[in-house]
Amino acid sequence: MRAQIYLRVVMNDNFIIPLNGLASGESRFSWHAAKEFFDSFENAEILDADLDIEVRVEKSGRYLGVDCEISGEVTVECDRCLDELDMPVETHIAMSVKYGDEESQQEHQEGEREIVFIPEDSAELDMSQIIYDYVCLSLPMQRTHGTGGCNPDAMKYYSAPEGHDYFNEEGEMNPFAALKDMFR
Numbered sequence: 001m002r003a004q005i006y007l008r009v010v011m012n013d014n015f016i017i018p019l020n021g022l023a024s025g026e027s028r029f030s031w032h033a034a035k036e037f038f039d040s041f042e043n044a045e046i047l048d049a050d051l052d053i054e055v056r057v058e059k060s061g062r063y064l065g066v067d068c069e070i071s072g073e074v075t076v077e078c079d080r081c082l083d084e085l086d087m088p089v090e091t092h093i094a095m096s097v098k099y100g101d102e103e104s105q106q107e108h109q110e111g112e113r114e115i116v117f118i119p120e121d122s123a124e125l126d127m128s129q130i131i132y133d134y135v136c137l138s139l140p141m142q143r144t145h146g147t148g149g150c151n152p153d154a155m156k157y158y159s160a161p162e163g164h165d166y167f168n169e170e171g172e173m174n175p176f177a178a179l180k181d182m183f184r
Contacts, residue, residue: 001026002152004070011094014125014126014128015031015053015126015128015131015144016056016124016125016127017029017055017066017124017125017127018123018124019064019122019123019124019125020124022057024059024060024061024133025058025059026056026057026058027056027057027059028054028055028057029053029054029055029057030052030053030054030055031052031053031055031125032050032052033049033051033054033072034049034050034051034108034129035047035048035049037049037128037132038074038132040128041132043117043132043136045076045077046074046076046136047055047074047075047076047077047084048074048084049072049073049074049075049135050070050072050073050074051052051070051071051072051073051074051089051135052070052072052168053068053069053070054068054069055067055068055069055127056068058071060149062099063096063180064096064097064125065094065095065096065097065113066093066094066095066096066097066125066127067092067093067094068093068094068127068130068131068134069090069091069092070089070090070091070092070093070131070134070138071087071089071090071091071157072088072089073086073088073089074086074087074089074135074139075087076139077143078143078145078150078151079142079143079144079145080144080145080146080150080154080155080158081145081150081151081154081155082151082152082154083145083150083154084145084151085144085145087139087140087143089135089139090138090139091134091135093114093130093131093134094113094114095113095114095115095130096113096114096115096116096117097116097117097118097125098115098116098117098118099117099118099119099120099122100117100119100120101117110160113137116130
């Protein structure tokens with residue numbers, strides 16, 4: 001029989017998993033991350049956030065498996081028109097927590113799970129840095145609105161000077177189109 005614990009943590013509380021007293025079996029945690037969470041990391045790229053974080057912790061003896069689902073959206077600046085852009089976030093964290101120094105441990109491969117080492121005397125596992133990293137890594141490098149979604153006032157500055165054609169046959173911007181007549 002597995003023990004299940006369900007905790008609801010209020011917005012932007014410390015994203016802490018208490019290791020002392022954690023019952024064997026499955027425990028669940030549920031958090032919400034908003035703009036304040038990213039502000040605490042001094043992140044200026046994420047303008048707003050509405051993320052739900054569901055964490056399942058499996059404890060068996062000294063084994064601690066953490067599975068975390070992050071879903072929602074963050075608001076960033078469009079790289080093209082500089083307007084706000086809502087980006088969906090859907091990411092999964094699978095990790096095994098091990099006690100002790102990383103250097104003293106032998107190389108172990110646990111499939112698709114990331115291995116996190118914590119000191120032997122740790123009473124809690126702070127998930128905030130891990131959640132922050134995974135959300136930032138889930139965002140694409142280029143953050144732009146879809147075709148026609150950018151601010152038209154900003155896009156008029158991208159238009160080509162008269163006599164130059166910077167667009168290909170599909171109407172997409174091609175910065176190399178101006179070079180096509182270079183060797184004539």
